[in-house]
Amino acid sequence: MGLISFLKEKFSKKKDEKVENYTEGMSKSRQNFSNKLNSLTKKYKKVNQEYFEELEEILIESDVGVKLTLRVIDEVLEESKKNKIYDVEEINEILIDHIFKDYMDKGEQLTDVRFVNNGPTVLLVVGVNGVGKTTTIAKLAKRYIDKGKSVLLVASDTFRAGASEQLQIWANRLNCDIVTGPYNSDPSSVAYDGLTKAKKENIDLVIIDVAGRLQNKTNLMDELSKLRRVIAKVIPEAPHETFLIIDATTGQNGVVQAKAFAEVTELTGVVITKMDGTSKGGIILAIRDELGVPVRFIGLGEKMDDLKEFDLESYIYGLCVEK
Ligand SMILES: Nc1nc2c(ncn2[C@@H]2O[C@H](COP(=O)(O)OP(=O)(O)OP(=O)(O)O)[C@@H](O)[C@H]2O)c(=O)[nH]1
Ligand SMILES: [Mg+2]
Known part of the structure; x- marks a missing residue:
């Protein structure tokens, strides 16, 4: 199961305050990104060269950055060819999985301030x-x-x-x-x-x-x-x-x-x-x-x-x- 399906299942089951904050605070970004991705999905159904070109445009327009966009698209293209996956929805899931993995692979996952044991x-x-x-x-x-x-x-x-x-x-x-x-x-x-x-x-x-x-x-x-x-x-x-x-x-x-x-x-x-x-x-x-x-x-x-x-x-x- 791809990350998106997993998250949908995880977060739809019970109301999570943290997720609510994110979905509310990110509503403009989501409207922009997911609307575009959805129209692309409806337009193509099966992926081809043009699909990947349009996908690239959507990612760049969302400020994902050219370098990361090109790399992720390459990775997804490769996986699509290797495993003969052409269904758009499946490809979208794979795309998000790669974006997630890329973030994780880049280094530490810290959030809260790290307090020292002694002194300020x-x-x-x-x-x-x-x-x-x-x-x-x-x-x-x-x-x-x-x-x-x-x-x-x-x-x-x-x-x-x-x-x-x-x-x-x-x-x-x-x-x-x-x-x-x-x-x-x-x-x-x-x-x-x-x-x-x-x-x-x-x-x-x-x-x-x-x-x-x-x-x-x-x-x-x-x-x-x-x-x-x-x-x-x-x-x-x-x-x-x-x-x-x-x-x-x-x-x-x-x-x-x-x-x-x-x-x-x-x-x-x-x-x-x-x-x-x-x-x-x-x-x-x-x-x-x-x-x-x-x-x-x-x-x-x-x-x-x-x-x-x-x-x-x-x-x-x-x-x-x-x-
Ligand atoms: N909507 C929104 N506004 C924010 C957020 N964070 C900060 N702001 C607003 O951004 C404006 C500038 O914030 P400041 O904290 O004064 O920025 P600063 O970097 O200290 O600015 P200087 O001291 O002038 O360099 C304020 O009106 C804040 O309320 C945020 O997450 N969302
Ligand atoms: Mg200031």
């Missing part, structure tokens, strides 16, 4: 302007406060006017401690102050908000490596996690950003925001394919609890299964 766990959050860094930080802070952890926010984005204030508002709302610095001050020195405080007070989780200006890669690289050096001075193994935030609505541009960041700094995870705002939900697959870094969380809406742990099965179900 340090999470660095990077990404370009407007992708949803600050709100994601607030959502993550709430998640771990709700789990009983002590959380400290550090406003190292000192360059954008109002950035610190925005984080401060969240800290107040969440009743969470925060360290800020003056506008235009050195982000590393704010981080230093924050980590010193976290160490002294034995805070469980420190989340650092960093500005990500991509205009100049050398600058970004210098800034991030300085920040990492300073962080490691206070807590030797830190930062333990570095999450890159990518806005799903930016499509292939998001993939370009991800590659650029991966070149200048070590990333342990990606968070995809605004999945609810795009009809091209394939970006997750493209980023995983290009970077191999696990997608840790996914933003499925603007509300505080709309940030969910990434779950590949729910994601595929949310993308492909008609509702």
Whole structure:
């Protein structure tokens, strides 16, 4: 049985809240992707060259990325020939199986922040302007406060006017401690102050908000490596996690950003925001394919609890299964 049949059976039996969140948050992407796939299925019934060409187009239009699309289509074509499978529905199942397997084969499957045993766990959050860094930080802070952890926010984005204030508002709302610095001050020195405080007070989780200006890669690289050096001075193994935030609505541009960041700094995870705002939900697959870094969380809406742990099965179900 293919994955899609398996998921249909698994998720149709009992109402699963997590899957409901995904199907709701991904409705635009699903309408786009599954409608196109369904019309293709009706049009062809048996696969041929034109079918695969149209399928390729659908995948690329859904932001799955050209590289991954071509590879998966090749794999499916080969399987079709080898096992003499020409039925469109069967081929669609095989396609989804390959997409799933490709994601799994790319590396670790992590979601939740990995906490260290001793002392504060340090999470660095990077990404370009407007992708949803600050709100994601607030959502993550709430998640771990709700789990009983002590959380400290550090406003190292000192360059954008109002950035610190925005984080401060969240800290107040969440009743969470925060360290800020003056506008235009050195982000590393704010981080230093924050980590010193976290160490002294034995805070469980420190989340650092960093500005990500991509205009100049050398600058970004210098800034991030300085920040990492300073962080490691206070807590030797830190930062333990570095999450890159990518806005799903930016499509292939998001993939370009991800590659650029991966070149200048070590990333342990990606968070995809605004999945609810795009009809091209394939970006997750493209980023995983290009970077191999696990997608840790996914933003499925603007509300505080709309940030969910990434779950590949729910994601595929949310993308492909008609509702
Ligand atoms: N619909 C939707 N909106 C989101 C999501 N995540 C963030 N946003 C919105 O995106 C906008 C920008 O979010 P911020 O958190 O300010 O982004 P930022 O990266 O910190 O921006 P700068 O500090 O200006 O660089 C806000 O209006 C958020 O509510 C999401 O998952 N879904
Ligand atoms: Mg911000």
